[in-house]
Amino acid sequence: MKTFRKIATPMIAIVIFLVFWEFIVWVNQWPNYKMASPSDLIPAYAKYWNLFLIYGWQTLWRTVVGLLVAVVFGTLIGMIMGFSRTMRDALYPLLVGFNAIPKATVVPVIALILIGQHDLNTVLIAFMISFFPISVAVSIGLSTLEPEYRDILRSLGASKWTIFWKIALPKTLPEFFGALKVAVTLAFIGTNLMEIVEPHGKGLGHLFDSGKINADYPLMFAVLIALAFLGILLYYIVVALEKIFAGWAERPQG
Amino acid sequence: MANLIDIKGVTHAYKTDNGPLPVLDDLNISVPEGDFCAVVGPSGCGKSTLTKLIAGLMKPDQGEVWLHGEKVTSPRSTVGMAFQNPVMLEWRTILQNVLLPLEIVPNKMSKREKEERGRELLALVGLEGFEDKRPSELSGGMRQRASLCRAIVHKPDVLIMDEPFGALDAFTREDLWQTMHALRAEEPFTGVLITHDLRESVYLADEVIVLSGRPATTQHVENVKLDGRTDLEVIYTPEATEILHRLRHQIEIAQGRAKDEEAA
Numbered sequence: 001m002k003t004f005r006k007i008a009t010p011m012i013a014i015v016i017f018l019v020f021w022e023f024i025v026w027v028n029q030w031p032n033y034k035m036a037s038p039s040d041l042i043p044a045y046a047k048y049w050n051l052f053l054i055y056g057w058q059t060l061w062r063t064v065v066g067l068l069v070a071v072v073f074g075t076l077i078g079m080i081m082g083f084s085r086t087m088r089d090a091l092y093p094l095l096v097g098f099n100a101i102p103k104a105t106v107v108p109v110i111a112l113i114l115i116g117q118h119d120l121n122t123v124l125i126a127f128m129i130s131f132f133p134i135s136v137a138v139s140i141g142l143s144t145l146e147p148e149y150r151d152i153l154r155s156l157g158a159s160k161w162t163i164f165w166k167i168a169l170p171k172t173l174p175e176f177f178g179a180l181k182v183a184v185t186l187a188f189i190g191t192n193l194m195e196i197v198e199p200h201g202k203g204l205g206h207l208f209d210s211g212k213i214n215a216d217y218p219l220m221f222a223v224l225i226a227l228a229f230l231g232i233l234l235y236y237i238v239v240a241l242e243k244i245f246a247g248w249a250e251r252p253q254g
Numbered sequence: 255m256a257n258l259i260d261i262k263g264v265t266h267a268y269k270t271d272n273g274p275l276p277v278l279d280d281l282n283i284s285v286p287e288g289d290f291c292a293v294v295g296p297s298g299c300g301k302s303t304l305t306k307l308i309a310g311l312m313k314p315d316q317g318e319v320w321l322h323g324e325k326v327t328s329p330r331s332t333v334g335m336a337f338q339n340p341v342m343l344e345w346r347t348i349l350q351n352v353l354l355p356l357e358i359v360p361n362k363m364s365k366r367e368k369e370e371r372g373r374e375l376l377a378l379v380g381l382e383g384f385e386d387k388r389p390s391e392l393s394g395g396m397r398q399r400a401s402l403c404r405a406i407v408h409k410p411d412v413l414i415m416d417e418p419f420g421a422l423d424a425f426t427r428e429d430l431w432q433t434m435h436a437l438r439a440e441e442p443f444t445g446v447l448i449t450h451d452l453r454e455s456v457y458l459a460d461e462v463i464v465l466s467g468r469p470a471t472t473q474h475v476e477n478v479k480l481d482g483r484t485d486l487e488v489i490y491t492p493e494a495t496e497i498l499h500r501l502r503h504q505i506e507i508a509q510g511r512a513k514d515e516e517a518a
Contacts, residue, residue: 148341155309156358156408157329166357170345248345248388 036221044222051207052226059191059203060230062119066126067187067234071180074131078138082168088139099132103193111198118200122191129190130183137179141172174249177242184234188227204230257320258411258444259285259308264317266303267469277303278314279469285461287411290438290445292455294501295465295473296509301448304470305416308446309333322411331359334405334443338417340397342389348400349385352376355408375403378440379433395426399433406441413445419454428486431457435484452501453489456480462497464504474504 018038025037032040045052077095081088103125110121145168153163195205204223211219243250261283267274277300285291293301306312307319310329319326321333334355342351352372356363363371376385379399389397398418405413419427431454438445449455455462456478464474478497480488488494 146339146341148337148339149343151306151309151311151337152335152341152354152404153358155311155329155333155335155414156331156355158358162358166354167343170343173345246345248390 033215033217036218040218041222041225044216044218048207048219048222052204052222055202055204055207056226056230059188059195059205059227060234062122062203063126063187063191063230063234066123066190067130067183069123069127070131070134070183070187073127074134074179074183075138075176077131077135079142081135081139082142082172088143095132095135098128103129103190104197107194107197111194118202121198122194122203125194126187126190129193130187133179133182133186134176137175138172141175142168145171170246173246174242177238177246180238180242181235184238185231188231188234192227257284258287258289258322259283259291259446260318260320261304261308262318262320264307264314264319265469266300266307266312266314266316268303276469278307279471281317281465281471283463283472285444285446287444288442289460290447290458292447292449292459292462293465294449294452294455294462294505295470296467296505297450299465299468299508300470301465302416305335305414305446305448308412308414309335331355331408332411334408334410334413336398336401336405336413336415336418338420340389340394340401342392342397342400344389347386347388348376348381348392349373351389352400352403352407354404359408361408372403372407375407376400378436379403393426395422395430398422398430402430402433402437406437406443409441409443411444413443414448415445416448417450418447420450427451427454432484432486434458439484452498452505455501456494456497457483457486457489462501464501464508466508467510473508474501476501476504 022037025035081091114121149167192205195203199209208223264278264281266278267276307314310326349372353368356368419430462476466473
């Protein structure tokens with residue numbers, strides 16, 4: 001019953017959203033070039049389902065790889081900043097500055113530097129746009145570790161590595177997963193930015209572009225919904241991982 | 255009996271932006287093996303610094319700290335620590351928290367022996383049945399009990415406690431005092447208790463050391479071996495009241511004022 005409720009509640013919310021969307025379009029008598037309705041999307045999916053699978057997979061794997069690089073790199077930077085005050089002071093302005101640059105402007109630059117390396121370019125943008133929250137979360141998690149936590153192990157002669165492994169790392173996990181949830185959606189934005197701004201015939205971004213060129217408006221909307229679906233999928237994978245590795249941080253609701 | 259803890263002429267200062275801030279000045283403390291020593295003094299007088307020096311987490315600028323006839327130069331596994339914050343690791347069960355030191359300190363215990371040891375200690379402090387609970391499911395007093403178990407699970411020679419009951423309400427605190435006596439009856443250790451509660455020091459300690467204001471030095475040593483001490487009533491005997499009065503007076507001297515009437 002509990003699991004049923006957990007699944008049914010968001011499902012019903014989605015259905016209500018779709019009905020509302022359909023209703024708005026119908027009531028206003030919008031043509032589908034102004035706003036396609038959910039019922040317009042079904043033919044689009046039926047017609048191009050194989051393209052959705054191929055391009056959807058391309059978008060998905062490049063996003064996931066970008067995200068994995070962001071996790072490794074972001075955690076490393078976060079560790080450096082979390083353990084060393086000097087490095088924190090040195091790196092923060094650089095990171096903030098880098099993050100403040102709109103990635104849409106970075107896309108053509110990257111595309112020029114690494115010309116022809118489409119997969120690499122896309123992964124790179126997905127990574128660049130998503131590592132920042134991970135770095136910040138890890139560095140804050142590590143630098144706010146109460147000294148007593150360190151002292152209970154340090155007073156027994158534990159090494160720095162043991163303290164990191166047994167205390168600092170697990171204690172930072174809730175913050176890490178919080179940031180990862182933000183990073184997941186950011187990484188999708190990164191992937192599609194590259195696919196749309198510098199089209200190279202791959203990914204859902206390309207499908208969106210071809211919908212635009214052919215004035216196939218339902219297809220464009222169908223791509224947006226497909227992207228939303230992938231975003232939700234990846235988000236819930238992160239939620240599942242969080243449950244496994246940081247489920248202890250969840251307080252029972254009373 | 256030989257002294258287990260010997261603090262000889264320890265002087266220490268913190269480096270701050272406004273120059274060195276002396277906290278300890280030629281401090282001498284000796285604690286015989288098996289004794290329980292309470293250290294009281296005005297707040298900010300360097301009591302916590304003292305615990306770090308004994309634990310080997312810091313080195314004094316001058317002077318020496320000796321444990322068991324050995325000079326302390328680095329942390330050693332024969333020390334157990336408990337703080338005002340029970341610092342439970344939220345991702346572990348209570349039993350896993352208690353067993354943490356056994357993962358660090360070299361020992362020959364099997365997994366089962368470790369678990370048995372942990373369960374025994376938890377039962378001793380009244381936490382039977384809570385072994386597999388998460389720390390967040392326990393009250394503050396219960397977490398502090400578990401923290402005490404963790405501090406002594408590896409059978410340390412010295413238990414250092416830095417205001418372990420300071421954050422608890424008065425009744426829970428009294429319960430914990432009695433738990434301390436129960437633990438001492440079962441587990442031999444030499445204790446150093448930092449506290450700002452004079453009744454606590456009189457109820458728990460064999461001797462109470464009053465530190466002067468910063469920089470701290472030993473101002474007064476009071477021997478308090480009251481009879482039948484496991485009973486809380488002992489605090490209300492005339493003998494205890496007399497000791498409390500003397501300690502109160504010493505604290506006032508340490509604070510540099512004699513009119514403060516803060517209840518002990």
